[in-house]
Amino acid sequence: MEQSADTFAPIVAKNLNHWFGTGDARKQAIWDVNLSVAKGSLTVLMGPSGSGKTTLLTLMGCLREVQDGSVRLLGAELNGTTEPQAVALRRRLGFIFQAHNLHESLTATQNVLMGLEVHGRLNAVRQRESAHHVLRLLGLGDRLDYLPANLSGGQKQRVAVARALVSNPEVVFADEPTAALDKVSGRTVVEMLKKLGRQRGTTTVMVTHDNRILEMADRLVTMEDGHIVKDDKRG
Numbered sequence: 001m002e003q004s005a006d007t008f009a010p011i012v013a014k015n016l017n018h019w020f021g022t023g024d025a026r027k028q029a030i031w032d033v034n035l036s037v038a039k040g041s042l043t044v045l046m047g048p049s050g051s052g053k054t055t056l057l058t059l060m061g062c063l064r065e066v067q068d069g070s071v072r073l074l075g076a077e078l079n080g081t082t083e084p085q086a087v088a089l090r091r092r093l094g095f096i097f098q099a100h101n102l103h104e105s106l107t108a109t110q111n112v113l114m115g116l117e118v119h120g121r122l123n124a125v126r127q128r129e130s131a132h133h134v135l136r137l138l139g140l141g142d143r144l145d146y147l148p149a150n151l152s153g154g155q156k157q158r159v160a161v162a163r164a165l166v167s168n169p170e171v172v173f174a175d176e177p178t179a180a181l182d183k184v185s186g187r188t189v190v191e192m193l194k195k196l197g198r199q200r201g202t203t204t205v206m207v208t209h210d211n212r213i214l215e216m217a218d219r220l221v222t223m224e225d226g227h228i229v230k231d232d233k234r235g
């Protein structure tokens, strides 16, 4: 049997549509989106406010029910998936949202889901070591025991990045992860994601308006009014 690149792609969206609201208020936010994301790559979703970037990211990230069309994530079809299957799948993912705030377009439950996934594979000491290791890589080695109230916005954001990466996720979904960061820490975060892509095959899909990140992406996907209007693969 012939196997296309899609067979091995960690994320494949096909003929994906999504609506919000009901009756007269029903509005289509995603229109016939087709997207296959290669393992180990860093893909940026860009486009104007309201163009559907976050909706697409959360559909691909198993944080929103697929209404119409298909999303295959790490080999599993998300359309019609059960909650236990979704929970098992989310354990293999990392989410970096503007996480010290709640994300406005997600429900409280969806926000909590991002932080709740518990990884029981390591004992407490190893977990602590891993957490310290990632925090140090992100330049927070001297802030290990600080409470969030005593951290700056950028430091809190880097803690959120560490939280997402400590479990070695296979796919990372990030929504404006560098918005609260200065130039150097923004670059550190993206370089870390790229390094994880090279070394471990970690795949990242990121929504960003941050021009500083665009040059580091392997692929720039532009959305307008719920459609993919441009798909620029580099390298």
Ligand SMILES: Nc1ncnc2c1ncn2[C@@H]1O[C@H](COP(=O)(O)OP(=O)(O)OP(=O)(O)O)[C@@H](O)[C@H]1O
Pocket: 020, 021, 029, 047, 048, 049, 050, 051, 052, 053, 054, 055, 056, 105
């Ligand atoms: N929970 C919701 N209920 C109703 N409409 C929604 C909901 N979430 C998003 N929308 C609508 O869907 C469309 C796409 O929104 P989405 O948040 O995906 O866009 P975006 O490109 O991520 O925008 P931004 O850059 O401002 O975050 C918009 O018209 C938005 O108003």
